[in-house]
Amino acid sequence: MDLDLSSDQRMLLSAIEPLLAQHRQLPQPAAPDYVVVGGDLDAALDAAGFYGDADGFDLERADAALLLDQIAQCPFAVPAMASLTVAPALGIALPRPIALAESLDPRVPIRFLAQSRTLLVAQGEQVLALDLEGAEIVPQDTIFAYPFARLASYPADALRPLAGVNAQQLRDGWALGLTFEILGALRAAHALTVDYVKQRHQFKRAIGAFQAVQHRLAEGATHIEALHYLAHRAAIGGDSAEIALATSYAQQHVPQIVYDCHQFHGAMGLTLEYVLHHWTYKLKALAGELGGASVQGRRAAQLQWSEAA
Amino acid sequence: MDLDLSSDQRMLLSAIEPLLAQHRQLPQPAAPDYVVVGGDLDAALDAAGFYGDADGFDLERADAALLLDQIAQCPFAVPAMASLTVAPALGIALPRPIALAESLDPRVPIRFLAQSRTLLVAQGEQVLALDLEGAEIVPQDTIFAYPFARLASYPADALRPLAGVNAQQLRDGWALGLTFEILGALRAAHALTVDYVKQRHQFKRAIGAFQAVQHRLAEGATHIEALHYLAHRAAIGGDSAEIALATSYAQQHVPQIVYDCHQFHGAMGLTLEYVLHHWTYKLKALAGELGGASVQGRRAAQLQWSEAA
Amino acid sequence: MDFTWTPEQQDYRQHLRAFIARALPADWEAKSNYDPGSPYVVDFARDFCPALAAEGLLIPHWPVEHGGGGADPWFHWILGEEMFAVGEPRSYQYMNVNWIGPALLRYGSAAQQALHIPQITGGSVFWCQGFSEPSAGSDLAALKTRAERDGDGYVINGQKIWTSAASFASYCFLLARTGPTKRDISVFLVPMDTPGIEVREVMSLTGRRSLHEVFLTDVRVGEETRLGEENAGWAIVKAVLHNERIGAPRYIMAQRALDAAARVLRQDGRFDVPSIQAGLGKARAAVDACQLLCFRIIDGRMKNVSPGGETNVARYALALADRAVGDFIGEHLHDALLAREEQTILTQFRRAASTGLGAGAAEIQLDIVAQSFLELPRSH
Amino acid sequence: MDFTWTPEQQDYRQHLRAFIARALPADWEAKSNYDPGSPYVVDFARDFCPALAAEGLLIPHWPVEHGGGGADPWFHWILGEEMFAVGEPRSYQYMNVNWIGPALLRYGSAAQQALHIPQITGGSVFWCQGFSEPSAGSDLAALKTRAERDGDGYVINGQKIWTSAASFASYCFLLARTGPTKRDISVFLVPMDTPGIEVREVMSLTGRRSLHEVFLTDVRVGEETRLGEENAGWAIVKAVLHNERIGAPRYIMAQRALDAAARVLRQDGRFDVPSIQAGLGKARAAVDACQLLCFRIIDGRMKNVSPGGETNVARYALALADRAVGDFIGEHLHDALLAREEQTILTQFRRAASTGLGAGAAEIQLDIVAQSFLELPRSH
Incomplete structure (x- = not known):
């Protein structure tokens, strides 16, 4: 231990x-937008080799997850997750950024689809990879606060099943990445709120009093602290059960x-x-x-508590 | 309105x-018991005609429910509910007190069984009445904080189906009565706690400050106020949906x-x-x-939101 | 107790519904986004409210001598339910009907009434509410905007914030400090085109033109704009707030959202999932709880019971109901939220994010419930 | 990070489990009711603890020179988990191992250690903790029991309340006021058979002999019973409380209860109900959250990090975990509760009712988390 x-x-x-x-704060004066995609940050992370190019870092899963936590504390929407906790688990180099979906249903909006070059789909037991070029x-x-898009159509030959990888690996990597994205965003929103209630006064004293x-x-804070450890336990060799937990x-x-962050x-x-x-509007998306x-x-x-257990 | x-x-x-x-407080010095059955109170209610004898009151369902709320504010366990909100709905005179069950399973403990003369069972669509004499x-x-007992055996001829009544009537009356028992007990526990925190000091001021x-x-308090109206709406001609709600x-x-009552x-x-x-230990039983x-x-x-709606 | 509507009340509701069905265009939901501050809805309301007035539906509960229907408070409440259920096509004119008009009837001079009441009852005017300031949210005692005596009028300086509808309203129901003590507050009925007033829209998650900053620099107003006596504003505001706190039956949107949710879930084949059904039922119970607690307030108005902590209980129940439904949507209708096809569901989800913020934060409701309803000692 | 146990730790746990399996009778669960104050368990502990000591398992983490195993804090924690999982067959001797012994080792005189340590390491003695008083629960500054100097000793007068194990303990770790200011508190190691001590069991929902009143009337004790300097009790208590707050890995009972619940639900054919599975998973997450937050404290002990607000975070997480599991049981295992056949489930449900009460109320943990962990201003 x-x-x-x-x-x-x-x-x-x-x-x-x-x-x-350089990316902890929105540019000032801030454009009042619902979504601010952190393309610069993504490109910088890519250039610095954090997404694991040939001559970049070769991050362990737990380290990649840690990175996601940090990135999620920035206010930008950054298409980092699939590259950090999903693609490495599949062991196949794919053009990034990568978007993830549970189906090819054209009605379902997909996070970061418009920003991505590859879409990975967990379909039954299979993983399908779609080249988004065409x-x-x-x-x-x-x-x-994330960009979403729908997949209207794609060239038939752009879709291929990935051999030797199981959809469960994709789903585990996705769930793990999602967990760290939540962790980072919760930390940031909560810390901002703690700071705010120390400054802001009502009825002649700090709201935080x-x-x-x-x-x-x-x-x-108790939940965020707990999540930190649950998430890291899952990241360091945790099995599917620990990830889902x-x-x-x-x-x-x-x-x-x-709710509390907004309320205060x-x-x-x-x-x-x-x-x-x-x-918070990233978190609302991630929670579902x-x-x-x-x-x-x-x-x-x-x-x-499977039957066998 | x-x-x-x-x-x-x-x-x-x-x-x-x-x-x-006369029954708002336990006799002093109180015997430290888990369960104190309010047999005296039940007998007095019966004698006063509140259970609807020939020459007693003929209470509307909403009035019977109101009475249950009052009775449940006494600390005693009183076998009043089935006589007030169930039996009248079935329109058949039965020896009381009456206990209620969802099955004749001998393993399942039944509230007030040992104090009752009749057991009513909602079995599928049918209502069965069991004379508990033998x-x-x-x-x-x-x-x-209720007395429970199991039904080990009974004479075969003591059990009869009640013609012309539907198990749904029993279940509705039961759910409604249960709701008012919860309401009364919540009121009493909450009021006691409000009173306690006004008196009790910690760190030099009333806990209630x-x-x-x-x-x-x-x-x-908001939940109890809300429940008061939800319960009465259900009692006054409310349908099964409003009762279940x-x-x-x-x-x-x-x-x-x-939890809060105990915590404070x-x-x-x-x-x-x-x-x-x-x-609180009645409430824990009623909640399940x-x-x-x-x-x-x-x-x-x-x-x-039934299909038809 | 009686939880049924009288035949007259039922007729009124049917009349309203029929009117709404005729008046709202087929693409109302898509075009309005149920956003009362959107240019589309505000423009729409400029025709809709006069039509409502012409039909005798705008102010059913106002006294007959002021153009109202002389009906009891239940009719007012039914009006609110039906309007809010379709995203408030009156836009912010609902404030006129709920509390600005009544405040003018109660405290206004003959001249003030002659000027304002016809505009309100005609359905042609928008008001905004100048209460909140950068350093005074729920805490009106911290108000900084000052109105200084100047000849036979006042000069007002200060800043208001979070003001809904300010960029298109004609008048502001403005609070300003007119004396040295914290209770020395007066109300002014200020035309928004008075020189020295500058308005900036603050883009917001809650919809278009729901939040503004209003800057007041040497704003000169005549004495005739003051409502009631000088320094008598505190009492006016107290009365107003009791009407405002449960002024709009906002729970009705939560109720409609649940209906829509049940329909979507049935279409998706998920309605029969036990946990989803249980969630629907519990959320519905929270909404009905709020509705009944609001009904109690209206019942009290009927009986001329002066409002107490019950108002705050109802207000807090609204926050609970909104959250119950919002959380249910967030967990079980993620795809519907993304697809944006169900405006009711989307609107409720958005509203739930800010419930418990307006009209006195939820925490303040709890303080008041604890202290005035449970009679617990002051906590600070 | 590393969430695995070393081979030595695994061996120790196996060794413990094997010992427990041998030592506990087949009808342990039924006879003990997992109630550490019951006469059966207390009697059992009088044989069990010496056997545990003989096996070298009682105080693995104590220094070798005091009869301990010299092992690190993880071994102590594993011991606690395994013991608590079977309803604490050490009865209240767990307090000796967790904090009374360590306090004596740190603050006790040679004579005090010579008297008490062998009794504790031999597993033959029960202690009770004389902190709470009728008017001082979580608020030790309100302590009223006084120890007045009298010759070369003290005379103690006062009353303690909620004292666990008082009716069968040999000694009390007693706090009394020894000076005029609120921090002038001293600790006394008082034999319970000293004249003037009267004990009354208070029948309780939490089990036999878990609550008592202790009346102290002119109780004469020698100076040699005072632990540490006069008026130095506050520092001792502060150190003690940090150990006590997460002294016992109580979450392990919640974890076992969930295992039992899953088994019962499977037998009943309800395990596959989605809402029940979701509830099981969420409750388990709350329990694991508590476990990991406790692990962090032990990890801090390993690294000699002085404990801060993290202890209170862990303590509060225990209340959340206990409630999550208790509420799940209350809703989904009503029949099992009534039937009383699953002692683990029943025990957890009972424990959940009083979680967040012992060792500083849950609300006080939150105060401390807010002020020492989040650095928010004092609230009063």
Whole structure:
């Protein structure tokens, strides 16, 4: 047992810090947009080799997950997840950015589809890879802080099944990545709120001095701390059960923490100029991905108490 | 629309008040028991005609339910419910007290079985009535504040189906009665707790002056107020859907309110001498009856949004 | 108790529904996005409200001598339910009907009434509410905007924030400090085209023109714009807030969203999943709870019971209901949210994000419930 | 990070399990009711603990010179998990191992250690903890029990309440006021058979002899019973409480209860109901969350990091986990609760009712998390 980050992980954080430091805040004056895609940050991460090119880093799964946590603390929408926790698990080099889907249904909006060069689809037991070069992609306006688009059509020969990989590997990598994206965004939204309630006064004292506010922020902090360890346990060689458990926990606690962050921010949190919604409206999207907390919890229970056990 | 009690209902409350006033508190010094059956109160209610004898009151369903709310605010376990909201709906005079069951399974403990003369069973579409005179009944020690017992055996000729009544009528009356039993016990436990936190000091001030305590008690009060109206809407000619909705709401909010009552009472609430557990350990039993909040919520949804709707 | 509607109330609701069905275009949902501040809805309301007035449906509960129908508060409530259910085609004119008009009838001078009431009852005017300030949200005692005596009028300086409808409203129901103590507040009925008023829309998650900043620089107004006595604003606001807190039956949108959710889930073949059904039922119970707690307030108005902590109980129940439905949608209707095809579901999900913020934060409702309803000691 | 056990730790756990399997009778569950204060368990512990000591399993983490195994804190934690999982057959002797012994080793005189340590390491003695008083629960500054200097000793007067194990313990780790200011508190190691001590069991929902009142009337003790300096009790208690707050891995009972629940649900044919599976998974996540947050504290002990708000985070997570599992049981295992056949399920349901009460109320954990972990301003 050792519950601290490893020295390698701390080195990784140091290595990424200068790059992330430039992307912790939205450009000022901020454009009041629902979605701000962090294309620059993505390109910089790619150029620095964090997505595991031939001469880049060869990150362990837990290190890639740690990176995702850090990236998700930036307010931008960055198409990093599939490249960090999914593609490496499949062991095949694919043009990135990569989008993920549970089906090829043209009605279902897919996160980062318009920003991606490859779409990976978990279809039954199979993983399909679609080269998006010639695909027709229709952007979908949503209320979330991620770009979504639908796949209207694609050349028949652009789709191929990936041999030797199982859809479960894709789903596990996806759920794990999703968990760390939630973790990072929760940290950022919660920290911003803690900071805000220290500054903002109502009834002649800091909002953060009200006990009811304190208790809800403390409960949120407890969940974020817990998620940190559940997520890392899942990342470091955790099996599908431990991944589903962490994903379920992450998704389950999004609504209350997001509600509290907005509640304690008052109307300020509703304005597009202010940064909060870039995290909370990512979180609202992530909380429903892969079926949401109940589906993931169910999966964890099935694996934990399978007939054999 | 009129959301106040009717003048008949206020008269009923006045009529019952002197009787209930004698049973609002446990005898002192209290015997530290898990279960205190209010046999005296039941007999007094019976003698006063509240259970609807030939020359007693002929209560409307909503009035009978109101009475149950009042009775449930007494700390005693009183076998009143089936006589007040179930038997009248079936329109058949049966020896009372009456116990209710969802099956004749000898393994399942039944509330008030040992105190009853009749057992009504909702079996499929049928209602069965069992004369308990010659039945073999095994008391079951539980952690709840109601007496439970199992039905080990009974004379074959003691069981008869009730013609012309539907099991749904029984289940509706049961769910409605259960809802008012929860309402009354929640009121009593919550009021006791509000009173306690006004008296009890910690860190040099009343516990009730702490904002976090206030907010949780205020939320509990909101649920109890809401339940009052949901329950009465169900009682006054409400259909099965409105009954299931009220029952679901009642059962759903038991755990948090009960937890808070105990939490704010500290160790005092755990002592058998103190009255709190007589309500909370009834509530814990009632919250699981008839399948619990999810089963009732599901039923409400099925009825609300049936295919036809 | 009685939970049924009278035949007259039922007729009124049917009349309203029939009117709405005729008045709203077929593509209303898609074009309006149920967003009361959108240019489309605001423009629409400029025709819709006069038509509503012409039909005698706009102010059923106002006194007959002011053009109302003289009906009881239930009719007002039914009007609100039916309007809110279709995304409020009156746009922000609902405020006129709910509390601005009534405040003018109660506190306004003959001249003020003569000027404003016909505009309101004609359905042709928008108002905005100048309460919140950068350093005074729920805490009106911290108000900084000042109105200084200047000749026979006042000069107002300050800043308002989060003001809904400010960029298209004709008048502002404005609070300003007119004396040294924290309760020395007056209400002014300020034309929004008065020189010195500058408005900036703050783009928001809650819809178009729902939030603005309003800057007041040497805004000169005559004494005739002051509502009631000088420094009597606190009492006016207190009365107003009780009407405003449960002024709109917002739970009706949650109820409609659940109906839509049940329909979508049935189409998707997921309606029979037990956990989904249980979630639907529990969410519906939360919405009905809120509805009944609001009904109690209207019942109290019927009986001239002065409102107490019950108003705050109802207001808090709204936050609970909105969240219950919003959370259900977030978990089980992710695809429908992404597809944006069900405006009711989407609107409810968006509303749920800001429930418990407007009209006094949810936490403040709980403080009041604890202290005035449960009679617990003050917490600070 | 590393979430695996070393081979030595695994061996130790296996060794423990094998010992427990041999030592506990076949009807242990039925006879003990997992109730550590029941006469049966207390009697059992009087043989069990010495046997545990003889096997070298009682105090693995204590220093070798005091009869311990010199092992690291993880071994202590594994011991706790395995013991708590079977309803704590050490009865209240777990307190000796967790914090009373360590406090004596750190603050005790040579004579005190010579008297007490062998009894503790031999597994033959019960202690109780005299902290709470009728008017001082979580608030030790309100302590009223006084120890007045009298010759070369003290006379103690006062009352303790909620004291676990008081009716069968040999010693009390007693707090009393020894000076005028609120921090002037000292610790006394008081033999329970000292004249003037009267004990009354308070029958409780949490099990036999878990709550008592202890009345102290002119209780004369020698100076040699005082632990540490006079008025130095506050520092001792602070250190002790950090050990006590997550002293016992109580989550393990919640984990076992969920295992039992899954088994019962499978027998009943309800395991495959989606909502039940989802509830099981979420409850398990809450339990694992608590376990990992406790692990962090042990990891901190390993690295000599002085404990901060993390301890309170872990303590609060225990309340959340206990409630998650308790609520799941209450809703889905009603019949199993009534039938009382599954002691693990029943015990967890009972425990959940009082979780967040012992060792500083859950609300106080949240206060500390807010103020020391999030660095929010004091709330009062």
